[in-house]
Every structure is written in structure tokens, then in C-alpha cells.
Amino acid sequence: xxxxxxxxxxxxxxxxxxxxxxxxxxxxxxxxxxxxxxxxxxxxxxxxxxxxxxxxxxxxxxxxxxxxxxxxxxxxxxxxxxxxxxxxxxxxxxxxxxxxxxxxxxxxxxxxxxxxxxxxxxxxxxxxxxxxxxxxxxxxxxxxxxxxxxxxxxxxxxxxxxxxxxxxxxxxxxxxxxxxxxxxxxxxxxxxxxxxxxxxxxxxxxxxxxxxxxxxxxxxxxxxxxxxxxxxxxxxxxxxxxxxxxxxxxxxxxxxxxxxxxxxxxxxxxxxxxxxxxxxxxxxxxxxxxxxxxxxxxxxxxxxxxxxxxxxxxxxxxxxxxxxxxxxxxxxxxxxxxxxxxxxxxxxxxxxxxxxxxxxxxxxxxxxxxxxxxxxxxxxxxxxxxxxxxxxxxxxxxxxxxxxxxxxxxxxxxxxxxxxxxxxxxxxxxxxxxxxxxxxxxxxxxxxxxxxxxxxxxxxxxxxxxxxxxxxxxxxxxxxxxxxxxxxxxxxxxxxxx
Ligand code: NAP
Ligand code: MG
Numbered sequence: 001x002x003x004x005x006x007x008x009x010x011x012x013x014x015x016x017x018x019x020x021x022x023x024x025x026x027x028x029x030x031x032x033x034x035x036x037x038x039x040x041x042x043x044x045x046x047x048x049x050x051x052x053x054x055x056x057x058x059x060x061x062x063x064x065x066x067x068x069x070x071x072x073x074x075x076x077x078x079x080x081x082x083x084x085x086x087x088x089x090x091x092x093x094x095x096x097x098x099x100x101x102x103x104x105x106x107x108x109x110x111x112x113x114x115x116x117x118x119x120x121x122x123x124x125x126x127x128x129x130x131x132x133x134x135x136x137x138x139x140x141x142x143x144x145x146x147x148x149x150x151x152x153x154x155x156x157x158x159x160x161x162x163x164x165x166x167x168x169x170x171x172x173x174x175x176x177x178x179x180x181x182x183x184x185x186x187x188x189x190x191x192x193x194x195x196x197x198x199x200x201x202x203x204x205x206x207x208x209x210x211x212x213x214x215x216x217x218x219x220x221x222x223x224x225x226x227x228x229x230x231x232x233x234x235x236x237x238x239x240x241x242x243x244x245x246x247x248x249x250x251x252x253x254x255x256x257x258x259x260x261x262x263x264x265x266x267x268x269x270x271x272x273x274x275x276x277x278x279x280x281x282x283x284x285x286x287x288x289x290x291x292x293x294x295x296x297x298x299x300x301x302x303x304x305x306x307x308x309x310x311x312x313x314x315x316x317x318x319x320x321x322x323x324x325x326x327x328x329x330x331x332x333x334x335x336x337x338x339x340x341x342x343x344x345x346x347x348x349x350x351x352x353x354x355x356x357x358x359x360x361x362x363x364x365x366x367x368x369x370x371x372x373x374x375x376x377x378x379x380x381x382x383x384x385x386x387x388x389x390x391x392x393x394x395x396x397x398x399x400x401x402x403x404x405x406x407x408x409x410x411x412x413x414x415x416x417x418x419x420x421x422x423x424x425x426x427x428x429x430x431x432x433x434x435x436x437x438x439x440x441x442x443x444x445x446x447x448x449x450x451x452x453x454x455x456x457x458x459x460x461x462x463x464x465x466x467x468x469x470x471x472x473x474x475x476x477x478x479x480x481x482x483x484x485x486x487x488x489x490x491x492x493x494x495x496x497x498x
Contacts (some may be wrong), residue, residue: 001256002301003496005118007335008360010335010336010337011116011290011335012454013100013104014335015443017101019049019105021050021051021053021222022202023055023219023222024063024171026063026070028034030059031060032053033056037051038052038195041346042108042109043346043379049480050199050372050441052223059223059275060227060231063190063219063382064234065235068236070160071160074215075217075496076186076188076213076217077188081136086185086212088136088180091207092126092129092133093248094210094211095204095207096126098203099122099126102117102123102407103117103122106172106200107335107342108123109198110171111334113334113340113341114339115340116296116297119343120173121171121173123171123174124176125419129176129180130185130193131161132184134483135220136184136185137482139484140155141153146494149244149498150495154491155490155491156484156485157481159185159238159263159465159489160188160488161236161238161239162178162189162239162261162483163234163237163244164189164190164241165192165252166191166193167194167245168193168194168345169297169300171199171201175201177467178191181478183213184484185484187238187487188216189217189218191221195224197207197345203271205218205219209424211347213368225248228434230251232255233264236260239264240262241476241487242265242267242269243302249474252266252340264475265474265476266474267473268428269400269402269426269427270304270400270426270429271398271424271426272293272295272429273420273431274309274450274457275418275430275433275443276308276310276311277311277314277417277433278314279356280318280433280434283314286321286417287322288321289456289457290318290406291326291329293305295329295431296329296340298343300349301458306401308407308408309409309411309417309420310409311417312410314413319367322324322406323367323368323386326384329341329369329382329384330382331373333376344379350372350380353382353404353454356396359396360387360407363394363395364394364407366386369384372373379392383404384404386402386405387406388492390409392420392423400426414439418443421449422448424474428449429451429452429453429458430452432454434454447472449470464479464480464481465478
């Protein structure tokens with residue numbers, strides 16, 4: 001009989017975890033050289049999960065040196081593509097075999113509901129790893145046309161040492177979006193997880209070695225922002241790939257310029273517009289989708305549909321359905337399989353979201369929520385919150401809140417909707433709901449966003465599609481064949497043959 005994976009099962013799993021908090025350098029777990037640690041607490045209830053190595057410059061130097069040695073030794077970078085593929089596929093299989101353990105660890109460390117980590121984060125991470133593994137031996141160089149006495153090739157070579165600095169909202173998935181293509185391309189990697197969620201990727205690092213990834217090819221340095229800063233300034237890091245805030249992204253770009261001009265790839269924030277036209281094919285579906293777009297993962301999603309732009313003539317029926325749909329996102333205990341949302345990552349983020357709710361009460365009409373919930377003694381839980389803002393210049397309608405707060409903005413014409421959608425500094429994602437081909441065509445062309453959905457939101461998370469932003473949402477793209485080129489240098493080889 002299949003095991004019943006109820007709350008008791010997951011609580012039992014959580015109890016039996018042996019959590020590793022040491023950094024991972026050159027194929028083994030190591031303490032910070034200073035022996036300093038910081039505590040990883042669970043957003044679920046504030047309980048202590050593990051002491052974690054507080055790395056500093058000396059530890060970053062060791063990890064970068066290990067990555068450099070492995071790269072120059074060719075133990076990974078010079079392997080046949082097929083052999084690299086086999087190792088990455090084995091790693092993915094090990095992740096799959098340890099899915100429950102990793103999912104519960106991710107839920108404890110991040111406060112996400114177990115339904116999300118088992119149904120989204122883990123399968124998504126495994127899919128990403130498999131997808132890039134499968135890609136490695138199917139990409140080819142070019143042979144440009146030349147004069148007959150010449151023969152030339154354009155080939156892509158791995159860069160060397162790639163640093164990846166990632167956030168806490170999808171700890172393992174965001175890490176995989178960087179390390180999978182970087183490793184597939186033959187680089188060695190030094191990963192820096194957020195200090196708020198360092199644990200799952202530390203466990204995954206040991207599985208890499210078990211899969212046959214040579215020591216030094218994948219390293220994890222834990223600690224605070226100073227570790228990321230050291231990586232961005234390091235003279236022996238060839239490329240830094242970052243997902244996080246615009247503020248830190250800018251600093252990384254400055255540090256790269258001030259040091260060795262390492263390549264910089266930035267995936268930053270968003271304030272994505274979800275536009276519902278009066279001729280929307282299904283208002284109920286649009287309302288449900290709009291609720292999922294902002295309340296899933298407690299709104300801590302860079303591509304969240306945080307602005308719902310609705311054509312005035314359908315505002316009333318849409319809002320009615322939206323208020324009902326939002327009820328499905330009341331938070332619950334993250335280890336209860338029926339919970340659809342869980343805890344906000346920590347007190348700092350909680351206060352930030354509450355602060356925006358206070359601002360919202362001054363500049364807009366609160367339609368729903370706005371209240372913290374006392375679910376656990378010291379977890380941060382918040383009701384799904386909806387504001388109606390007549391004035392699209394309101395702060396809550398333009399600044400990224402990164403919490404379960406939706407701002408509904410009525411508009412009159414398609415031109416108005418596109419202007420409002422494009423008015424923020426961001427350009428990560430957008431959506432339009434309409435039955436009219438011309439409307440859809442105009443909107444999809446004119447919306448300044450890296451992804452545009454039509455009559456859906458946040459669907460088809462498929463590795464074939466690039467993910468990233470226009471404007472201040474960053475540069476470069478994660479996922480798809482295009483991501484591989486972020487981690488390679490092009491080489492033109494020109495031979496005189498006659
Ligand atoms: P964050 O504060 O920018 O932190 C991101 C990462 O950078 C963390 O690992 C952080 O370490 C590290 N860091 C902090 N200061 C640094 C510095 N001076 N130099 C180098 N690294 C440094 O962002 P966050 O609060 O974790 O994540 C939320 C933000 O990420 C939101 O703005 C969201 O929109 C964005 N995001 C974007 C995407 C996307 O794909 N576009 C995806 C997810 C999230 P510590 O945590 O240890 O400080
Ligand atoms: Mg944590």
C-alpha cells in the first residue's frame with residue numbers, strides 16, 4: 001500500500017533529518033576557517049534548524065581556488081560532453097531518490113508549503129538539471145563560409161570559475177537555474193545561497209559527489225552578503241550570475257567592473273501587470289489565475305502578477321470573483337499537505353510587507369486581508385491582501401512588495417493599460433486576457449517584459465523558454481538554450497589550409 005503522506009508523515013520526516021550546516025568545498029563539508037557560525041531558523045515556527053558556517057574572504061578564496069584547480073585540471077571541463085551528461089543525469093536521479101527529504105528540508109528552511117516543495121521546487125530542480133544534461137551533447141559550433149584556402153570554426157568554450165549568488169524564495173530551484181547550465185557547459189561553480197535558506201543546496205552538494213562530479217567542481221560557501229560581495233570582487237572568478245534585488249545587483253555590477261570585468265548576469269525584481277480586457281474569454285478563470293499569480297509562494301515571486309489591471313466595465317464582476325478566489329490562499333502549517341500557502345520568510349520581510357500595507361491604506365482602498373495571523377508561536381503568516389488603487393502612481397502600484405499583496409488598477413482603454421503596465425522600472429513579466437486577436441497582438445508586442453502570457457498567468461514553466469527581464473529587471477536569461485551561452489566564451493579559429 002502506498003504510504004500516506006499526511007502531516008504526521010512530514011513532521012516525522014522533519015524530526016529525523018540530519019541537517020548539515022557546514023560549507024562544501026573541494027568535495028567535502030568544511031567549517032569556516034574562523035569556525036564562526038550563524039543560526040538557521042525555520043520560518044515555520046522560529047525553531048533553530050542548524051548552525052551554519054559563516055564564511056569570510058579566506059573561505060571564498062579556498063572555494064575559488066578549488067574551483068580553479070578542478071577547472072584547469074580538466075577533470076570536468078575536458079570531459080566528453082556525453083560523460084558530463086551521465087554524471088548530471090545521475091545527480092538528478094539521486095535528487096529524485098531523496099525528494100521527500102529535500103522537500104521537507106526546503107519547507108522547514110523557507111516556510112513554503114510541502115505541497116509546493118514536493119510538487120514544484122523539487123520536480124522543477126530535477127527537470128532543470130536533466131534538461132541541461134540532455135542539452136550538452138546536442139549543441140554544436142559553426143563553420144562560417146570562408147575563402148577556399150581557409151577553414152574556420154566558431155566554438156563555445158567554458159569560461160572557467162562561475163560564481164552564483166541566489167535568493168531565498170526558491171532556494172534550490174534558483175540555484176539549479178544557475179548551476180545546471182554553468183556545469184553543463186563545463187565550468188566549475190562556487191555557489192552562495194541566501195543566508196536565510198542555505199540548507200537544501202548544502203545537502204544537494206554531497207549528492208553531486210555521490211553522482212561522480214569531481215571534487216572542486218561544485219562548491220557552496222555559506223554566510224551573509226559579504227560572501228557574495230567577495231565573489232563579485234574576486235580576481236579569479238570569470239563570471240557571476242545573480243538572482244536577487246536590484247540594489248545588490250547594481251553593487252555586483254560595480255564590483256565586477258572595479259575588479260576583473262567578470263561577466264555579470266542579473267535576474268532582478270518585478271512588478272508584473274496582469275491585464276484583463278472587457279472581452280476576456282472567462283472572467284472566473286481570470287480571477288482564479290490572478291489570485292494564484294500573486295498569492296502563490298506568499299507573493300515572494302519575482303514574476304508575481306502583483307498588479308491586476310482591469311478594464312473598468314468588467315471591474316465589478318472580476319473583483320467579486322477575485323475576492324472568493326483569494327480565500328483559497330489562507331496560510332496554513334507548511335508541513336500540512338493541504339496548505340496552499342505557508343510562512344513569510346522572516347521577520348524582516350514580514351515587517352517590510354506590513355509597512356507597504358500601511359502605505360497602501362493611505363493611498364488606496366483595502367478590499368481584503370492586511371492582517372497578520374497567529375498560526376504558530378513565532379512564524380510570520382499573513383492573510384492574502386487586496387487593494388483597489390484608482391491612482392496608478394500609488395507607491396504600492398509601482399514598488400515591488402514581494403509579499404501576498406495585490407493591487408487592482410482600473411483602466412479605460414488598451415493604450416492606457418499598456419502605458420500603466422510599462423510605467424515601472426521593471427520588465428519581468430506581463431499577461432493579457434482578451435478574445436480579440438488584434439488586442440492580443442498589440443499587447444504582446446508593446447508590453448516591455450521578458451515573458452508575456454495570453455489568457456493565462458505563470459503557466460507552462462518549461463525549460464525551453466528563456467526567463468528574465470527587460471529594463472531594470474536585469475540582463476541575460478535563465479533556462480533554454482540561450483542560458484548556456486551565458487557560461488561560455490565564443491572562440492573563432494581560423495586555419496589557412498592551402
Ligand atoms: P538580495 O537581498 O538581493 O539577496 C540575494 C542574494 O545576494 C543573497 O544570497 C544575498 O545574501 C546576496 N547578497 C546580499 N548582499 C550582497 C552583496 N553586497 N553582494 C553580493 N551578494 C549579496 O535579494 P533577496 O532578498 O534574497 O531576494 C528577493 C529579491 O530577489 C526580490 O527583489 C526579487 O524580485 C528578486 N528575485 C528575482 C528573481 C528573478 O529571476 N528575476 C527570482 C527570485 C527573486 P544574504 O541573503 O546572505 O544577504
Ligand atoms: Mg531559513
